[in-house]
Amino acid sequence: MAFYQRPKSPRTLLLTTALVCALALLLGPDAAAAQDPTATPPPFGDGTVVIYFLDHQFLPAEEVALLRSEVSAIFEEAGLTMEWVIADSPRRDLNPNELRLIILPSDGTRWFHGPTNVIGIAPHDDAGTGKNCFVFYRQAIWFRQQAVFRCREAIQARTEAQIRGVEIDPFIESYAPADCGDYLPALTALIVARAAAHEMVHILLNKLDHSAGGLMRNSFNIGDWFTQDNSLFRLDANEIQQLRLRLGGFPNDR
Numbered sequence: 001m002a003f004y005q006r007p008k009s010p011r012t013l014l015l016t017t018a019l020v021c022a023l024a025l026l027l028g029p030d031a032a033a034a035q036d037p038t039a040t041p042p043p044f045g046d047g048t049v050v051i052y053f054l055d056h057q058f059l060p061a062e063e064v065a066l067l068r069s070e071v072s073a074i075f076e077e078a079g080l081t082m083e084w085v086i087a088d089s090p091r092r093d094l095n096p097n098e099l100r101l102i103i104l105p106s107d108g109t110r111w112f113h114g115p116t117n118v119i120g121i122a123p124h125d126d127a128g129t130g131k132n133c134f135v136f137y138r139q140a141i142w143f144r145q146q147a148v149f150r151c152r153e154a155i156q157a158r159t160e161a162q163i164r165g166v167e168i169d170p171f172i173e174s175y176a177p178a179d180c181g182d183y184l185p186a187l188t189a190l191i192v193a194r195a196a197a198h199e200m201v202h203i204l205l206n207k208l209d210h211s212a213g214g215l216m217r218n219s220f221n222i223g224d225w226f227t228q229d230n231s232l233f234r235l236d237a238n239e240i241q242q243l244r245l246r247l248g249g250f251p252n253d254r
């Protein structure tokens with residue numbers, strides 16, 4: 001990516017845009033101009049979204065495959081097909097159905113001042129969102145690590161209860177279910193994928209606000225990762241409709 005390889009990059013501007021977006025990520029809709037559905041232009045394209053995937057973390061192939069699969073599953077609900085272009089990006093303005101997904105080895109804290117638990121950002125200015133979706137890989141690792149700690153504590157509490165022959169505290173079940181370990185191997189890829197998909201929706205819909213639930217809620221919780229309930233990380237009906245209208249996604253009733 002040009003702007004952190006280029007010594008004279010407009011760092012101040014970058015920090016400013018990142019800051020505004022990071023606050024929007026955590027605090028909600030204040031910065032967002034509400035999207036007027038009647039202003040939606042005719043669909044662009046045929047339901048294909050092109051992702052220029054720039055992986056500065058050098059992820060292993062299995063992890064990339066997992067995250068691609070999850071991102072595709074999320075957008076499939078809107079009838080959209082993801083087309084991945086690896087390690088390349090055209091030097092031109094990107095079309096409405098194109099964006100860059102950039103995985104950074106950073107924890108993001110040098111990019112903005114403020115909350116330190118932001119996994120992804122989609123910088124924007126007064127004209128709306130840009131075309132770059134950044135995911136801070138170290139935050140995904142941190143997030144997974146909290147899940148590991150929680151799972152280990154719960155396992156320990158269950159084991160101790162069994163040894164002492166007492167009932168397991170019901171709190172433990174909500175803290176981390178007995179099968180929490182099953183979710184851990186794939187977790188980093190899922191966190192990256194869901195954070196990326198969240199930022200992609202901001203970009204594709206030029207939307208800065210958040211929804212009450214699902215993928216576009218303003219933050220994810222550790223406990224959300226110990227469930228097979230994918231609806232916690234899926235689009236709502238309104239978002240699906242907007243994506244279809246904007247990008248020509250086909251109806252998908254599965």
Ligand SMILES: [Zn+2]
Nearest residue numbers: 024025198218
């Ligand atoms: Zn957001």
